[in-house]
Amino acid sequence: MAEEISPDLGFIKDIIAWGGDSLKKCFQCATCAVICPLSTDTKPFPRKEMIWAQWGLMDKLVGNPDIWLCHQCNDCSLHCPRGAKPGDVLASVRRYSFMNYAFPRFMGRLLSDIRNLPYLLALPMIIFIILLASIGHLNIPEGEIVFSRFFPIFYIDVVFITVSLLALLSAGIGISNFWKGMERNSNPWMPGTGMGLIPSIISTVTQVLGHNKFKDCGVNKDRYRAHLLVFYGFVGLFITTNIILVLVDFLHIETPLPFIHPAKILGNVSGIAVLVGITLVLLNRLKNKDITIATSYDWVFIWMIYALVISGILTEVTRLAGIPFLAYPIYLIHLVVVFYIIGYLPYSKLAHLLYRSVAMVYSRYSGREGIII
Ligand code: SF4
Ligand code: SF4
Incomplete structure (x- = not known):
């Protein structure tokens, strides 16, 4: 059975407001995942994170260790053909992640x-x-x-x-x-x-x-x-x-x-x-x-x-x-x-x-x- 997708619009709004405003430009070419020096062939990022963020899959992203393995070097942003700035989108998702888990929230x-x-x-x-x-x-x-x-x-x-x-x-x-x-x-x-x-x-x-x-x-x-x-x-x-x-x-x-x-x-x-x-x-x-x-x-x-x-x-x-x-x-x-x-x-x-x-x-x-x- 296909997985039901329920976008979190508030999440998308926050990601965009916190520096990920280029998010929608991504067309999933995967250049970023190839360029990223910390990504691997078998567990690539940040292409999948870009599509998850576009779809507003907050739960999938905030508990995803890969967003923290990124060290924001921005090699991906430099080479992204669409100027989607995946480095900044991930930074924005990280910020959302620890705000989400913070106590008290x-x-x-x-x-x-x-x-x-x-x-x-x-x-x-x-x-x-x-x-x-x-x-x-x-x-x-x-x-x-x-x-x-x-x-x-x-x-x-x-x-x-x-x-x-x-x-x-x-x-x-x-x-x-x-x-x-x-x-x-x-x-x-x-x-x-x-x-x-x-x-x-x-x-x-x-x-x-x-x-x-x-x-x-x-x-x-x-x-x-x-x-x-x-x-x-x-x-x-x-x-x-x-x-x-x-x-x-x-x-x-x-x-x-x-x-x-x-x-x-x-x-x-x-x-x-x-x-x-x-x-x-x-x-x-x-x-x-x-x-x-x-x-x-x-x-x-x-x-x-x-x-x-x-x-x-x-x-x-x-x-x-x-x-x-x-x-x-x-x-x-x-x-x-x-x-x-x-x-x-x-x-x-x-x-x-x-x-x-x-x-x-x-x-x-x-x-x-x-x-x-
Ligand atoms: S963020 Fe840029 S490089 Fe990465 S998949 Fe999207 S368009 Fe391609
Ligand atoms: S900013 Fe993050 S995802 Fe982009 S190349 Fe650097 S480590 Fe990889």
Whole structure:
């Protein structure tokens, strides 16, 4: 019996609105699937994804691991004879996919609309102001600049540990929904018929650490270096934050740490790596603007990373320069941006790393051949 097709018109509308507006131009020539450096002869993409998207087969697409195996190099878009930009269509489908699996789902929707940005930033600012007002710290402290005298470490810990745990929980539920979605949609590639789960995880982690797939890109080769810098920059910042947590909370070491303290050096080097990496991402997007579309969603992500690094650098510079009326407010802004990056991670572009990694694990674990290298 023929499979009944029920198009999801809302899905098509969102895909088009989120940068996939060239979708209808595709006439199924399959050039993209041949050109794609990550597609294989036996499990090709993105031609089938293009037709599924045209037909509005939302369920088939959002739980399809192949949409995450694409690394958006846009070799396919460069060679598509119809200008259908399959690279951008897949990016749009990925965005829909993790919005669909996000928990709570309304947060995914909130983050996907740039008009909500002021409210998303206002939330942490209001929390911080209420907190500071309630402990009588809503003023610029006298004397040497020490941020913990303005925002006590105890309250920083309470806010950010809570936010991190909530983000972890949301991401965990989203990923679990995604895994179930892949199980429903990936027949015959079912879990347990490929590599073991642990070897699948090890193989994926090795690949992510080396960013090997980015090396296969043609047009967008520069993305390899850019992504690598941003990735390891964030890893360095994550390690630094945890070292400082241990130093301050458990070893009761006073802050600020001296400039030559290893944790300080790691933090500064990591911040510079993120800054250089995101600048390369920006330059790369500008260079390839004819091949790929940068949506407002992409731009918000880039500007928020800039806001994170620049507010961090200015916090340190104004402290060292001894300008309290600038240092404390900039520090507060920096905390708002950190809250945005951590708290909204399960719904932002940073969630790509999670979803792509899980799709890669699933592909290995389910016996979907051709991507195991
Ligand atoms: S997206 Fe372009 S290259 Fe791919 S099948 Fe459609 S028309 Fe052909
Ligand atoms: S953007 Fe690159 S990786 Fe993705 S489908 Fe196109 S060619 Fe393949």
